[in-house]
């Protein structure tokens with residue numbers, strides 16, 4: 001009898017320990033991420049009508065009860081389709097942020113030219129009820145000299161803007177570009193293969209930046225993942241959110257993510273920019289970083305090999 005009870009108690013202890021291990025694993029690996037979508041160029045109708053693309057993205061966000069942020073490049077608003085898309089985006093309660101009028105690379109422009117371009121966009125974005133003064137640099141390039149870097153930081157501050165940093169940078173745009181090329185060629189498209197590659201790539205980069213946060217800051221952060229208003233987002237966003245959840249990650253509101261103190265950091269690198277985590281790690285002298293942090297060159301060979 002006594003032995004029997006001892007056996008039960010050991011089983012209970014084991015069960016408790018196993019539950020504790022699983023619980024700890026979920027807690028420690030369960031990062032948080034917000035969806036951020038850039039550009040809003042609705043001129044490309046290959047693969048899906050642009051407004052259908054927009055409604056697909058919005059319905060996935062609604063289904064998953066997520067509020068995202070869209071960084072709009074305002075030259076695209078000359079196209080009524082893009083204007084309607086951003087209106088729908090704002091009506092659905094998603095934040096609208098500033099991504100300049102012309103989508104210039106800051107490194108190619110002067111501080112004066114670039115800041116004027118931000119103000120043109122600012123004026124055009126005022127019409128959207130959910131517009132907030134959050135700014136994202138095109139190509140995540142934040143200046144190639146101390147004067148330009150700090151000049152822009154002062155400019156944003158003086159105009160009540162915050163930097164809409166990316167923490168998880170990726171090359172969804174490249175996967176999208178390859179898919180569009182394939183459709184254009186008239187070849188038979190195996191969408192499942194593109195989806196699998198896309199999800200693998202997005203997880204690879206998400207996991208990398210989550211680990212970079214832990215290595216650099218000693219803890220994980222509330223992430224912001226960079227996507228674009230394109231075909232791959234319309235086709236695979238639901239699968240991407242599912243994947244994050246399966247990995248134990250929580251998908252959170254963009255507004256919530258930007259409250260993380262990491263987005264207020266101002267790393268002093270030249271050239272400035274890339275993912276905020278990359279930039280902080282760079283400033284700390286991490287020698288394992290590649291530059292640019294993300295680009296098509298890193299994905300090309302594998303996509304060639306897979307015939308994508």
Ligand SMILES: [Zn+2]
Nearest residue numbers: 038039138139
């Ligand atoms: Zn962009």
